Amino acid sequence: MALLSIKNLHVEASGKPILRGLSLEVEAGEVCAIMGPNGSGKSTLAGVLAGREGYVVTAGEILYQGKDLCAMAPEERAREGVFLGFQHPVEIPGVANTYFLRAALNSVRKHRGEEPIDAMDFMAHVKAKAKSVGLNPELLGRPVNEGFSGGEKKRNEILQMSVLEPRLAILDETDSGLDIDAVREVAGAVQALRNPTRAIVVITHHQRLLDYLVPDRVHVLSGGTIVTSGDKSLAIELEKSGYASAATRPSAPGGAA
Amino acid sequence: MNEPVDRDAYADGFARALATMADQPSWLNSARQTAFASFIDHGWPTTKDEDWRFTDVSPLTRMLLLPRPAADDIAPNAVDAFDARLLAIGATSSHRLVFVDGHYCRRLSGRQQHDLGDGLVVAPLSAAIAMDEVPVARVLNQLLRDQNAFIALNTAFMADGAWIRIPAGLVVDEPIVLVYLASSVESSSFPRTVVWAGENSRASIVELHLGADGAITTANVATEIVLEAHAKLRYMTLQRAAPTAFHLAHLAVEQKTESEFSSRSLSLGGRLVRNDLHALLAEEGCVCNLDGLYLAAGTGHVDNHTTIDHRAPRSTSREIYRGVAQGRSRAVFSGRIVIRPGAQQSDARQTNRNLVLSDGATVHTKPFLEIFANDVKCSHGATTGRLDPDALFYLRSRGIGEKEAAQILIRAFMTESLDGIDPISLRSEIETAMASTIAGLAGEDGHHDGSQPAR
Numbered sequence: 001m002a003l004l005s006i007k008n009l010h011v012e013a014s015g016k017p018i019l020r021g022l023s024l025e026v027e028a029g030e031v032c033a034i035m036g037p038n039g040s041g042k043s044t045l046a047g048v049l050a051g052r053e054g055y056v057v058t059a060g061e062i063l064y065q066g067k068d069l070c071a072m073a074p075e076e077r078a079r080e081g082v083f084l085g086f087q088h089p090v091e092i093p094g095v096a097n098t099y100f101l102r103a104a105l106n107s108v109r110k111h112r113g114e115e116p117i118d119a120m121d122f123m124a125h126v127k128a129k130a131k132s133v134g135l136n137p138e139l140l141g142r143p144v145n146e147g148f149s150g151g152e153k154k155r156n157e158i159l160q161m162s163v164l165e166p167r168l169a170i171l172d173e174t175d176s177g178l179d180i181d182a183v184r185e186v187a188g189a190v191q192a193l194r195n196p197t198r199a200i201v202v203i204t205h206h207q208r209l210l211d212y213l214v215p216d217r218v219h220v221l222s223g224g225t226i227v228t229s230g231d232k233s234l235a236i237e238l239e240k241s242g243y244a245s246a247a248t249r250p251s252a253p254g255g256a257a
Numbered sequence: 258m259n260e261p262v263d264r265d266a267y268a269d270g271f272a273r274a275l276a277t278m279a280d281q282p283s284w285l286n287s288a289r290q291t292a293f294a295s296f297i298d299h300g301w302p303t304t305k306d307e308d309w310r311f312t313d314v315s316p317l318t319r320m321l322l323l324p325r326p327a328a329d330d331i332a333p334n335a336v337d338a339f340d341a342r343l344l345a346i347g348a349t350s351s352h353r354l355v356f357v358d359g360h361y362c363r364r365l366s367g368r369q370q371h372d373l374g375d376g377l378v379v380a381p382l383s384a385a386i387a388m389d390e391v392p393v394a395r396v397l398n399q400l401l402r403d404q405n406a407f408i409a410l411n412t413a414f415m416a417d418g419a420w421i422r423i424p425a426g427l428v429v430d431e432p433i434v435l436v437y438l439a440s441s442v443e444s445s446s447f448p449r450t451v452v453w454a455g456e457n458s459r460a461s462i463v464e465l466h467l468g469a470d471g472a473i474t475t476a477n478v479a480t481e482i483v484l485e486a487h488a489k490l491r492y493m494t495l496q497r498a499a500p501t502a503f504h505l506a507h508l509a510v511e512q513k514t515e516s517e518f519s520s521r522s523l524s525l526g527g528r529l530v531r532n533d534l535h536a537l538l539a540e541e542g543c544v545c546n547l548d549g550l551y552l553a554a555g556t557g558h559v560d561n562h563t564t565i566d567h568r569a570p571r572s573t574s575r576e577i578y579r580g581v582a583q584g585r586s587r588a589v590f591s592g593r594i595v596i597r598p599g600a601q602q603s604d605a606r607q608t609n610r611n612l613v614l615s616d617g618a619t620v621h622t623k624p625f626l627e628i629f630a631n632d633v634k635c636s637h638g639a640t641t642g643r644l645d646p647d648a649l650f651y652l653r654s655r656g657i658g659e660k661e662a663a664q665i666l667i668r669a670f671m672t673e674s675l676d677g678i679d680p681i682s683l684r685s686e687i688e689t690a691m692a693s694t695i696a697g698l699a700g701e702d703g704h705h706d707g708s709q710p711a712r
Contacts, residue, residue: 050654053646078656090651094669103665104655111656143669144651160655 001066003028003199004049004168009060011041011048011224018044020224021060026168029196033210033235034203036221037243042203043087045221046172050084051077064168078104079111081167085157085174092144097156100144101126101163108164126163133158133189150177151186158189169193170201175209187212207239259300260318262406267297270323274414277326282389288398292412295403302405311589311621312531312560317503322475324414325444327360336365338441338469342690343497347434347463347683352379354419355436358474359446361417365436376424379433382449385420393420397451400481400509400537407505411447411479418449421462425455425485432461432683439467439474439502450480454488454516461491461679466506468498468527478506484516486540491519493678495687497694498527500555509535512572515542522561522578523674523687524551525694530559538565538572538600549578550674553586553618554698560589567596567603567633576607579674581667582618583698592637593625600630607637612644612670614663614698663699671695 004026011019018041026032036042048055049062051074062069069077092100106116117125130137135155145153154174161169171190175183191213194200202213210218210232218234219226222243228234271293278286301318302309335357336344347353355365361381378385385393403409419435437448454460468474476498484490498504504527510518524530536545545565553559565574574594582588588611596603611620624637644666652662671691678684 052650052654073659074650074653075656075658075662078654084654086651086654090645090647092648092651092666092669094673095665100652100655100665103657103661104652107656107658107661164655 002026003065004201005063007061007063009048009062010058011044012056012058013044013054017058018224019048022221022225024219024226026199026201028167028199030216031194031200031202031213032217032219033215034201034219034221035205035207035235035238035243037205040221041224042205042221043172046084046087046170046203049082049170050074075107078164079108083161083164083166083169085154085161085169085171087173087176089145089153089157091146091148093146095144096141097144098123098126098140101160104160105163126159129162130159132192133162134185135159151179151182154178154182154186155189158186158193162189162193167197168199168201170203172203173205174202175204175206180208183209184212207235210235259306259406260303260315261300262297262318263321264297266321267293267323270321271413274324277416281386284394285386285397289413292403292409296406296409296413299406299409308405308562311587312529312558314529317475317529320473320475322410322445322477324416324447325358325442327416328357333364335440336438339438339467340497340690342686342693343465343467343495344436346465346495346686346690347432350431350434352377352429352431353434353436354379354381355438356417356448357438358440358442358444359416359437359448375427376422377427377429378420378422380420382418382420382451383416390420390422392422392453393451396453396481396483397449400483400511400535401479401507404507407477408479408507411449411477411507415447415449415479418451421450421452423452423454423458423460423488423490426457427455427460428458429460432463432680435462435464437464437466437476437478439469439472439476439498441469441472443473445475445477447477448479450478452480452482452490454482454484454490456485457487458485459489462493463683464492464494466494466496466498466504468502468504470499471501472499473501474499475503476505478504480506480508482508482510482518484510484512484518486514487516488513489517491521491679493521493523495523495525496527496530496532497525498530500526500528500557502527504530506531507533507535509537511537511539512543512545514540517544517546519546520548521674521678522547522549522551524549524559524561525691526552526554526557527559528557530557532561534561534563536563536565536574538567538574539569541569541571543569543572545572545574547574547576547578548674548677549576550671551578551580551588551590552671552694553580553582553588555584555586557584557586559586560591562591562593564593564595565605567594567600567605570599570601570603572600573604574606577674578609579670580609580611580620581614581671581698582611582620583614585615585617587619588621590620590622590639591625592623594627594635594637596628596630596633596635598629601632603630604634605636606634609639610670611639611641612667613641614644614667660699664696667698668695
C-alpha cells in the first residue's frame with residue numbers, strides 16, 4: 001500500500017475548479033518532485049493535503065496510510081505524521097520559536113502515547129537540530145519567523161520537520177526566494193532527513209533544488225492534473241524545453257494511473 | 258442633562274460617614290463638603306455625556322453607593338475568597354499595605370510602614386491625615402477635584418487608602434504594593450491613593466484591586482500622583498473584579514520638569530469597569546509612557562479613557578493599549594492627546610490594538626488629538642481584528658490543537674503588555690496569575706467561526 005494515494009481528486013477554491021482529476025501515489029522512502037507552471041495547482045495540492053481552509057473537495061479521495069485524510073483536522077494530520085513546509089512561513093509575534101516547537105512536539109508525542117518532553121532535554125535536542133539544518137541558534141529564542149530572512153524562514157521550516165519527524169513531508173516551494181547557496185544548504189538538510197520510512201514530496205517550479213535533492217520520481221502538474229511522470233531526467237528535460245512540451249509527452253510507466 | 262441622585266439617601270449616608278470622621282482636619286472636611294455638594298448638584302453622568310457615551314452607568318447609579326463602616330475585625334481567612342495567584346503578586350515586598358472594602362487591614366499588611374528611616378513613607382492615608390502631614394494636602398484633592406460624580410463621591414466618602422511619599426533623591430528598589438480587596442460583602446469602597454515622588458527619586462508602585470467572586474461590589478477608586486523634577490515612577494495597576502462587580506478608577510498624575518512616569522494598567526474583568534487616566538505634562542521635557550491591557554469577557558463592559566496633556570515644550574508620550582473582547586462583552590478605548598499652545602517639540606504616539614474573539618463582542622476605539630502647536634510629532638493608530646487565521650493554521654499544521662493554538666495567540670497578544678515589567682519575578686507572578694484567565698478565553702466561544710478577520 002502506498003503511503004499516500006490520491007485518486008481522481010477534484011478541488012475547488014472560491015467556486016473555481018483548481019485540481020481536476022489528479023491521481024498520485026507516493027511510497028514510503030520515496031522523494032518525489034511535483035513540478036509545474038504557475039497556476040497549475042501545486043500550492044492547492046499542498047494546502048489540501050495539510051487541511052488548509054478554503055478548498056472544497058468535490059470528487060475523489062486522499063488516502064494516507066489507508067485513512068481518509070480529508071476527514072482529519074489539520075492538527076490530526078500533523079499528529080499522524082503529515083508535515084507541510086510552507087511556501088510563506090507565518091510570522092507569529094510574541095510566541096518564542098522554542099515554545100512553539102515544544103508545544104508542537106508535545107502534541108505529536110501525546111498523540112503517540114508518549115510523555116511530554118522535558119524542557120531541558122528539549123533545548124539540547126533542538127539546538128542540535130538547529131545546527132544540523134544551519135539555523136542560527138539565536139533564532140530559537142526569537143518569536144516564530146518574526147524578522148527572519150527568507151532563508152532563515154525556510155531553514156526554520158526544515159528545523160520543524162526535523163523535530164517533528166513526519167512520515168510524509170510536503171515541501172511547498174521551499175527553494176523560492178533563496179539564493180543558490182541557500183538552496184544547496186537547505187536541500188542538503190532535507191537530503192539528510194531522507195529515510196526508508198519517510199516520503200518527501202517536493203513542490204517546485206525550478207529544477208535547481210533537485211540538483212541537490214535528487215528525486216526518485218518527477219511528476220508534472222498542469223491544468224490541475226498530473227500530465228506526465230518520469231524519473232530525475234524529466235526535471236532536466238523540463239528545464240530545457242519548458243512545461244508546454246511536457247503536457248503533450250506521454251506518461252512514463254509507473255506514474256499516475 | 259445628568260441623572261439626578263437620590264438626594265435624601267445620600268445626604269443621610271454622608272452625615273453618617275462624617276460622624277465617623279470628626280477628628281479630621283478642617284481643610285479635608287471642607288473638601289468633603291464641597292465634593293458632596295458638587296455630587297448632589299451635578300448628578301450622575303449619562304450616555305449623553307461624550308465622556309460616557311459608550312458606558313451606561315445606570316445599573317450602578319440605581320444602587321446606593323455608600324461606604325461600609327470599618328469592620329472591627331477582619332477574619333483571618335478573609336483572603337481565602339481571593340485568587341491565591343493574584344494575591345501572590347508582589348506579596349513578598351516589605352512595603353505592602355492591604356485594604357479590605359476600603360479600610361486598612363493591619364493584620365494582612367506588612368510591618369507598619371510609617372517612617373522607614375530613609376524618609377520613605379508608605380502609610381495608610383487615614384494615619385497620614387490624622388497626623389496632618391502637610392505634603393498630603395499638597396496632593397490630595399489637587400489633581401482630582403470633583404470632575405465628575407464618581408470623583409466627588411470618592412472625596413466625600415473615602416475612609417482610607419495609601420499615602421506614599423518618596424523623598425528627593427531616594428531610590429526605592431523594592432516595589433511598593435497596595436492591595437485593595439473587595440470582600441464578598443455587598444458594599445462600596447472609596448479607596449484613595451496619594452503619591453508624592455520627590456526630585457530625582459525612583460520608585461515602582463503596584464496597585465492591585467481584587468474582588469471576591471459572587472458579590473455585587475463597587476470600587477470607586479481615585480489616585481493622585483505628583484512627580485517632582487527628574488523623578489521616575491513606574492505605576493502599575495492590576496484590577497480583576499468579580500463578573501458581578503463594578504470598578505471605577507480615576508488616576509491623575511502631574512509631571513514636573515524631565516520627570517518620567519510609566520503607567521501600566523492591566524484590567525482583567527468585572528461587570529462594568531471604567532478606568533480614567535489623566536496625565537498632565539506640566540513642565541518641560543517629561544516622558545510619559547502609558548501601557549494598557551484590558552479584557553472584556555462574558556457580558557462584561559470595560560472602558561478606558563486616557564488623556565495626555567502636553568502643556569510644556571519637549572515632552573514625549575508613548576501610549577500602547579491592547580484590548581481583548583470575548584463573549585458578548587463590550588470594550589471601549591478613548592485616547593485623548595492634547596498639545597497646548599507653546600508645547601513645541603512635543604512627541605506623542607498612541608497605539609490601540611484590539612483582538613475580538615467572538616461575533617457578539619463589540620469594540621469602540623476613539624483616538625482624539627487636539628494639537629495647538631505647530632512643531633510637534635504626533636501619531637496614532639488603532640486596529641481591531643480577529644485571531645490571524647494564517648497563524649492559527651500554521652500552529653495547527655504542526656499538530657497543535659485548535660483551542661491550544663488560539664490560546665497561544667491570545668496569550669502572545671496579551672503578554673506583550675507585560676514587556677518591560679521589572680523585576681522579572683513580578684512579571685512572572687503576573688503571568689502566572691493571568692494564565693487561567695487566558696486559558697478560559699479560547700474555545701467555547703466560537704473564535705473560529707470562519708468569518709474573515711478585519712486587518
